[in-house]
Amino acid sequence: MTTIITEAPRQARVPRSRAARPRGGRRSAGFWTYAALVAVLLGSLFPVYWSLIVASHDNDAIARVPPVLTPGGHLFENIARVFDTTAFGKAMLNSFIVSGSVTVSVVLFSTLAGFAFAKLRFRGRTSLLVVAIATTTVPHQLGIIPLYILMAELGWTGRLEAVIVPGLVTAFGVFFMTQYLSSAVPDELLEAGRIDGCSTLRLFWHVVVPAARPAAAVLGLFTFMQAWNDFFWPLVVLTPENPTVQVALSSLASGYTTDYALVLTGTVLATVPVVAVFAALGRQIIGGIMSGAIKG
């Protein structure tokens, strides 16, 4: 089945009777849908836009009344200051290494385990799944001291392994994939594959992986962002010398004084690469949700 976008937006605004809707196509968006989505989008974008505004002014712009809403001329000066103040370039690279590794690993292992939990029968399935989910209920913050002791034993403190390895699997990912695959992969398809003599591994590659693509894309996106934005643990275990972006940001905000223009310039810089990755891969990642999923 393919998606059909036949109408021009102008036509889409014309209210039509239900009978006139093209058959076999996704329901088209009308004027109100667009209006509502634009409103949601503006709400989502505004604080981000506003941090860009403050980043392009000097420090006192943040408190003006009425609020400053247009860009100023200090952006490049502020960017230069960010790079002078912290090891921002290295922080970016580190964050990419950490987030990239964690994302690949989480998606792969979650899909594997999710497939087993959702579609395979084995002893202890339910209890193991419950154990996996239950682990997510433990407040993350408190694991920090024991985890730190562990990392110190391994000699990993101050090194990126200390941030990567604990993130390689998440119970969230397993739970997410289990729930998704339980409805996305029809049992009949797997039965048919079994009757044809497919091994479980072949079923995984040829049936589950294609079906999992949309969810894998979403999970990958989320994992990447969370790894990118993780703050508390990297702050404890890494040093400002070998930081991730969030650790670098915290040292920007470390003076006796708070220079909002500087901090928000840093956060804008920290957000740009993530947005760029999504803009570049977005069509593939999110497009994958569309094309990958719809296969009759």
Next chain:
Amino acid sequence: MTLARSGPRRRWAYQLDVKGSPYFYIAPFFLLFGAVGMFPLLYTAYVSLTNWNLLEPTRHWVGLANYAELLTDDYFWNALFNTVSIWLLSTVPQLLAALFIAHMLNRSLRARTFFRMGVLLPNVTSIVAVTIIFAQLFGRDFGMVNWALDLVGLDPVDWQAGTLSSHIAISLIVIWRWTGYNALIYLAAMQTIPEHLYEAATLDGAGQFTQFRKITIPMLRPTIIFTAVVSTIGGFQIIAEPLLFQAGTGNPTGGSDRQFQTVGLYLYEQGFSLYKFGYASAIAWTLCLIIVVMALVNYSITRRIRRS
């Protein structure tokens, strides 16, 4: 390759594959998790039975004393109330809005990638920036929110000072950050709903809303359960938003009268500000227990969706 061609050896391999391979698929998760996840967990359980203070070299076994103390601790109950309040104020509107947004995004849209990326943007922004911005928006004297209230003739609100007002402000931060995220989860699941169900319903004369209620919602059941459970877990562990809402002032007391101190924040105060690590560990495990109960309650409530 068919079953008919396989001999006994193959059949044995087949049996092994069916019975054994599931463990192979879940092994990476459990092995890695066992290494980096279980140890901190069990260690915390052990610590909760001691009086370990981070500043003192010695620690003693105290049994369940920390838990007993917790049950009579006013500040713990206050924190639990705040947590539940913020969780309700943030989760319910958030999931409803996400469902609605996903429904809109599921139509054939122009610039759909743009819209999808756009709703997710709040989730990309660093929590440091979010706090600075929202603290400024909700400022007492020069905040944009009070400025807007003034424009329509309403009195300004001291958002941080009040219990309800601070809960609303913190919930708005949560809603702003996580609605798009949940919308995309719903969207991914909506894509798996076979289109012919809608076509048949249309032919039967079912309207948009009926279709949404009778087809979309029931088909999303596993995903809705998932988001409800995950939001409950996340909502009960909330710590960064209330901590940073009190930005710059240092201590994690959640306002002058602890009016927005959540359990997570209380844990943080005991563990990392007062260094009472044993007590903080007991809070962590108690919170854990509460979350498990709440997640189960949520699970059983959302499971009923099928019947509606």
Next chain:
Amino acid sequence: MSAAKLRLLVGVLAVGVLTAGCGGSSGSSGDGRVTLTLNLFGNMGFKDLYAKYEAAHPNIKIVERTSAYNDHHRNLAAHLATGSGAADVEGIDTGFIAQFRAQPERFVDLRKHGADGLKDRWLPWKWQASVAKNGAQIGYGTDVGGLAMCYRRDLFEKAGLPTERDEVSKLWPDWASYFEAGRKYTANKPEGASFFDGGAQIFNAMIGQAETGYYDSSDHVVVATNPVVRSAYDEVLKAVADGESAKLVGSSPAWNTGFAKSQFATIACPAWMLAKIQDQAKAFAGKWDIAAIPGGGGNWGGSYLTVPAQSKHAKEAVDLITWLTAPEQQIEVFKAHGILPSTVATYEKPEVKNLKNAFFNDAPVGQVFTTAALNLKPQYQGPRAGDIQTAIRDAINRVEEGKQDGPQAWEQMLKDVERIEQ
């Protein structure tokens, strides 16, 4: 996902883990030099000095790391407790020194490196505050926050108060007259500009002058019984009730905004506060000025440099902090950043004594702050002083926010303090 793509991804993962291995933090750099790391919070003004030290010591490389005030001290506590992760040199603020002083075994005892011979460098109380119970000296003092009162000339003029710093200082020999001046100011105050920033900050300055604060010298909390605490509390709340307070919480975003918005006309200012005012109130250069603090003397803030026992280069680290806190270097820091040294020998140097600050209408900052530092009566700091301070700040805020009256907030605060004491 195709198999080829998967292989690629696994490859990326492997590369990620491998390259991650490069970012170590071991003690020596590739060229055989010893790398000394300093963990500091905020700007301590040492950056320009490192090159000089490295030039004189070719085998040393210095790396400074800064993190936010609370993060820094929290991480230090965790790193000390777990026995790893601390830097070769760790900065500690006055608010935390008593807490860390209670665990001397985790720091290098500087007496083993000739500290006793250097004792006379510092103000005696500054030296004493980093001496542990067992006599170990765990840190060398850097700056002190000798107190003064910063005020806005233009706002004073509009409210009909004197504007020249000598006259202003005469206006408030003690706190009662300061609050009295506040009442006069408030009667004619310019729209939106209160007399002081927030009750808790003024309270902080008042307590900073008392000989006994929250602890007696045997580490007992005396908040409930020390009459100075209660009377300062009552005096501040009286002024709050008279409308003198802008009701801002120190260091909060709203407080920072308050400088740019002229929300208050006076602020108790330790030396390190000057940089903050200059940053946040750029538009008001020349309109700020500095008068004496009511009551005279007093301290708020200031720091120490310590060497954790876990440092692999303790000897080199001690040499470095000895050099950084020496009078010659401290003079440079004061000249460049206005951070007031605790090395008393510097106070007589003309470049310190005669220093003026143009932003503050050419106020003689050198003279004002050295006088304040010399006049102050040293106060014994107990281990949880910072947390007690927070509990009192919250109590004053509850009253400012209109949620409780003074006695109610006081009762609740005493309960909080009891919990902290446990």
